[in-house]
Amino acid sequence: MDNQNDLRFLSVKLYPYFSDVVVGSEKVVKYRRYFYKCMDNCLSQRDIRFISGSRAEGLDLPGSDLDLMCLTDTYVVDENKGIHRSILEKLNGDCVCFGTTKTLNIDFKTLCKIHGPAVSTALNGIQEVDFVRCLPCREWPSIAKRWLHRSRCFKWPSSDLITEAIHEGVLLVPVGSKSPSSEENNTEWRFSFSLTEKLLVHSFNHTQLLCYALLKIVLKEIFNKVNIFENCYAHIT
Numbered sequence: 057m058d059n060q061n062d063l064r065f066l067s068v069k070l071y072p073y074f075s076d077v078v079v080g081s082e083k084v085v086k087y088r089r090y091f092y093k094c095m096d097n098c099l100s101q102r103d104i105r106f107i108s109g110s111r112a113e114g115l116d117l118p119g120s121d122l123d124l125m126c127l128t129d130t131y132v133v134d135e136n137k138g139i140h141r142s143i144l145e146k147l148n149g150d151c152v153c154f155g156t157t158k159t160l161n162i163d164f165k166t167l168c169k170i171h172g173p174a175v176s177t178a179l180n181g182i183q184e185v186d187f188v189r190c191l192p193c194r195e196w197p198s199i200a201k202r203w204l205h206r207s208r209c210f211k212w213p214s215s216d217l218i219t220e221a222i223h224e225g226v227l228l229v230p231v232g233s234k235s236p237s238s239e240e241n242n243t244e245w246r247f248s249f250s251l252t253e254k255l256l257v258h259s260f261n262h263t264q265l266l267c268y269a270l271l272k273i274v275l276k277e278i279f280n281k282v283n284i285f286e287n288c289y290a291h292i293t
Contacts, residue, residue, distance in 0.1 A: 074270065078117065079117075079266055081262075082262045085115075086114075089112075089113075105125055105127035106125040106251060107122065109122045110272070113254055113257040113258070114258070114265065123185075123186045123250070124185060124186065125227065125250070126187055127192060127227070131191050132191070133192065133193040133228045135197055189229070189230065190229045193226040193227065195225075196226055197226060197247055200247065204218055204221075213256060213259060217256070217259055221251075221256075224251040226248065227250065227251070228245045228246070228247060229246060230244070230245055
């Protein structure tokens with residue numbers, strides 16, 4: 057493929073296939089998002105507060121995931137480093153603190169299987185669903201605030217979208233152990249920007265969504281085989 061005509065020809069052939077077969081039409085994507093938004097509203101009355109993953113973004117690619125974020129708002133994550141040791145740790149050094157407990161998945165052990173930091177089950181035998189315990193952050197972490205204020209050549213995302221992203225907040229989720237010993241990584245967590253990622257994808261027009269779907273397929277089928285990239289890079293770069 058050496059010239060623009062070949063590239064244009066390929067794009068014309070690829071577009072209807074992606075729009076009609078792989079991703080779906082604009083109307084299909086709209087209905088799909090509306091369905092998961094309704095699920096979001098229903099489940100928010102229970103322990104499950106948010107739905108994330110490719111399906112919530114409006115995609116239904118082979119192997120698309122559906123993550124149910126179980127928000128534990130009893131605890132709030134604060135970046136303040138002023139307090140290095142808690143009263144509990146100081147007075148009772150042999151006590152087990154929250155970060156080292158194994159209660160994150162205990163509610164699901166009898167019905168589901170443990171999959172890294174999540175527990176997985178089948179939804180009426182149709183698809184796998186991951187339940188992920190998460191903690192709310194009091195504010196955006198300082199390491200990520202640079203993304204909020206950096207200059208943007210094409211004014212995307214808009215200031216309104218960034219304001220909405222700040223309002224949605226950031227979550228803290230447990231990290232699956234990469235160590236041969238499962239005892240070593242019980243206290244490791246990572247920031248999850250899944251709520252902002254969903255906002256960004258919902259702001260795409262249909263052509264941009266098709267390009268995004270193609271990028272996800274490339275990441276999954278090619279790069280992830282050698283474990284170079286994570287899917288989240290497709291949202292934020």
